[in-house]
Amino acid sequence: MSLTLKRIIMVTLGVLGACMVWPCLLAVQYYQTAFPGYLFFSLAQGMLFGLFFGAIFGSFEGIVVSSRPKAFKGLALGAAAGLVAGATGVLAGQSFLFRAAEEILSTWESGRDLGIVAANGVGWALIGLFVAMIEGFRSRSARKLLVGLAGGIVGGVMGGAALQALLFLFPSSQYALLAGLVLFGFFLSFCYSFFENRFSWGSVKLLNGPLKNKEYHLVKARMSVGTKSTCDIVLEGYRDVEPVHAWVGMRKGRMYVTSAQTERPLKVNEERTNEAQLRREDVIAVGSAKFMYGIFS
Amino acid sequence: MKKRVITGVIALAIAMHAAVAQEATITQIDPSSLLATQTVKLYLDAGRSSGPVDAATLKVSESADGVEWREVPVRSVKRNQNREEGISFYLLLDNSGSMWDGLDGKPTKDADATRVAHAKRAVNDFVSNLSVMDRVALASFNTNFKLVRPMSADASGIPSSLDGIKKPARDEAYTELYRSVAQAINGFGEDGRRKVLIVLSDGENFPLDAAASLARAEDGIDAANREGVTCYVVNFSESKDSQVHRVALESGGLVFDARDADELAGIYNSIRDNVLEEYTVTYTAAMLPGDRRYVKVESGGAEATRYYFTGTVLGSNTKPAAWYYLLFVCLPLLVWLALLLFRLERETDEAGIQLLYGAAGTKTKMFTLTGAQTVIGGSQAADITISGNPALKAEAATIVFDKTRQEYTITAGADLTVNNKPVKSKKLEPGDVINMAGTVVVFDNPTRTIVKGGKDGKK
Numbered sequence: 001m002s003l004t005l006k007r008i009i010m011v012t013l014g015v016l017g018a019c020m021v022w023p024c025l026l027a028v029q030y031y032q033t034a035f036p037g038y039l040f041f042s043l044a045q046g047m048l049f050g051l052f053f054g055a056i057f058g059s060f061e062g063i064v065v066s067s068r069p070k071a072f073k074g075l076a077l078g079a080a081a082g083l084v085a086g087a088t089g090v091l092a093g094q095s096f097l098f099r100a101a102e103e104i105l106s107t108w109e110s111g112r113d114l115g116i117v118a119a120n121g122v123g124w125a126l127i128g129l130f131v132a133m134i135e136g137f138r139s140r141s142a143r144k145l146l147v148g149l150a151g152g153i154v155g156g157v158m159g160g161a162a163l164q165a166l167l168f169l170f171p172s173s174q175y176a177l178l179a180g181l182v183l184f185g186f187f188l189s190f191c192y193s194f195f196e197n198r199f200s201w202g203s204v205k206l207l208n209g210p211l212k213n214k215e216y217h218l219v220k221a222r223m224s225v226g227t228k229s230t231c232d233i234v235l236e237g238y239r240d241v242e243p244v245h246a247w248v249g250m251r252k253g254r255m256y257v258t259s260a261q262t263e264r265p266l267k268v269n270e271e272r273t274n275e276a277q278l279r280r281e282d283v284i285a286v287g288s289a290k291f292m293y294g295i296f297s
Numbered sequence: 298m299k300k301r302v303i304t305g306v307i308a309l310a311i312a313m314h315a316a317v318a319q320e321a322t323i324t325q326i327d328p329s330s331l332l333a334t335q336t337v338k339l340y341l342d343a344g345r346s347s348g349p350v351d352a353a354t355l356k357v358s359e360s361a362d363g364v365e366w367r368e369v370p371v372r373s374v375k376r377n378q379n380r381e382e383g384i385s386f387y388l389l390l391d392n393s394g395s396m397w398d399g400l401d402g403k404p405t406k407d408a409d410a411t412r413v414a415h416a417k418r419a420v421n422d423f424v425s426n427l428s429v430m431d432r433v434a435l436a437s438f439n440t441n442f443k444l445v446r447p448m449s450a451d452a453s454g455i456p457s458s459l460d461g462i463k464k465p466a467r468d469e470a471y472t473e474l475y476r477s478v479a480q481a482i483n484g485f486g487e488d489g490r491r492k493v494l495i496v497l498s499d500g501e502n503f504p505l506d507a508a509a510s511l512a513r514a515e516d517g518i519d520a521a522n523r524e525g526v527t528c529y530v531v532n533f534s535e536s537k538d539s540q541v542h543r544v545a546l547e548s549g550g551l552v553f554d555a556r557d558a559d560e561l562a563g564i565y566n567s568i569r570d571n572v573l574e575e576y577t578v579t580y581t582a583a584m585l586p587g588d589r590r591y592v593k594v595e596s597g598g599a600e601a602t603r604y605y606f607t608g609t610v611l612g613s614n615t616k617p618a619a620w621y622y623l624l625f626v627c628l629p630l631l632v633w634l635a636l637l638l639f640r641l642e643r644e645t646d647e648a649g650i651q652l653l654y655g656a657a658g659t660k661t662k663m664f665t666l667t668g669a670q671t672v673i674g675g676s677q678a679a680d681i682t683i684s685g686n687p688a689l690k691a692e693a694a695t696i697v698f699d700k701t702r703q704e705y706t707i708t709a710g711a712d713l714t715v716n717n718k719p720v721k722s723k724k725l726e727p728g729d730v731i732n733m734a735g736t737v738v739v740f741d742n743p744t745r746t747i748v749k750g751g752k753d754g755k756k
Contacts, residue, residue, distance in 0.1 A: 025611055032585075038609070039332055049611070062637075094609060097608060206642075210642065210643060210644045212643075237644075281730070290730075292739075
């Protein structure tokens, strides 16, 4: 799978998440008066927001590696992490808006509405930040947290500005929120995908079999390879592959592949090995699956 | 006699204000605890309210539109809380050219007789009477706004700071009143105290470039309401701005006229006394949609209204759910399922080689191996021609298919590597990487790869 296709899938997922969260948010907002206070109102909206975006982004990894169990597991874990991240993000954003909006607005000698856009934009950046970091929490990867941090802030600011601009131009339209959320989902996922590529240490490309041409970005410090759905690279439909067969990871600035010490061998450039430092165009054989290490995208 | 005049002027001003402001005034709203505890604190100048002002007699209502009101529970009503918590005062002094004239508006050579000298004496007198709990900031304005001393609990430096206010040059001598008021309101910061801005000016808003200046009195009113600042305006000449009094009255403040330093000092101290007498009301806010929340306080026949900001980061909605909302959940779910079920990659169904890297600009391409023998090279005579690489020999490699064993073997026509190892001849396995003078291809063959859990089970 090329980087472009991967980005298209990521962006599609972001847009799908936005579409799903829109009616749910409207429904909660309609019942605003039934909430005991802004705290619970913000928590409910944040949890809904995080639930959908977390679930949909959590399933991304499973979809791109064509592993359904991994996708469903990611969906569940992403939803759970999303509940917390969304609630935290919206609370942070709302808290900022309440506390700082008035401060920011009063600095504008004219155009206070634009001040609201700016204050909300920062609020959305906070939401985007927490939502984009869900994948990092889910996969317990500091590197992915960093990707989420960068992608979330940039995507959140861009998406939040677009959303607020639409709400500013069409204040009474519910579809402005929909369009804004779609743009938010688009920017968030695009920026996440962009930074994932920027932060990756290269990639491995599958050269044969049912997942031929699929590329895996090496973003985590240690990525597992095997048939288990919990592996980062899931090799379904390949001969002689162990549940956890090998690890690919970065150590002291160098990329290594390490055998999980199974009966079935790990080979690099046709030679059996327990551990080998990888160089560009090295061919790694895990059972019948063959990868090439490099920077393809 | 002089004191009686001062008292009379102040009493008149307060009385006029009370009449305009419907007898009671919400001087400041502090919604900083709204998100955490759903409570709002407001400061109330009860004015001519008859009878006691307490939680039992005070009625607080909120509205999203200023029309339909909902009564909200009052948690506490306290008097003199400003005395315990302290007050943040922001003193904004006019330093335009006319402030360096005498009290009669005519130029004077006596520095002590100028309006600005009177103003400095009044400010010195005022800060010397502040409580240790109070904070004070000082700024001057003419064509430009200048922060002389930032908000601080230490007022001891104010006298020397006042000495630093010098006569402006000709092009700096204008009166940017509205813009300076808005800037001062922004200078309070967030400390949870009562915020009071005292503006002293001897003239009208008179910017250097009136056409270019966008500042209006409304900006000051909005900023004061949003920032929770009460603005007091002291006119120090016969000439008065026609709009700045609105900033004072609509932010819960007062307008005064003063003629000399004694009157000024009396006014400054009277403002402080007035603020100290205010009530602090804490109540539980209602849950209403919208960015603006109106508050109405009724007590003993007196009434006051004001608004504060309640916008939510995810917006608000007053329309009920429609049937098609369901589509926005179901359709994306179907697309998600389609993405999950549709495999974007699939195994090759025929033997072949795939070009990975070639000459610059060469795209990844698949060549099928159909015959018993396939020659790969740079010449047009080869069975598979890979152009663009001058280093690639005309017949760089030959792949031979053994029908009996169903095996492919590569034979080198020039230097080549398979999986980064130099070879002359080698039986090919699916996924083998062949490098011919920098042109890299991958061999693949469907019959050799899948079995375990695979669908075709070709082996």
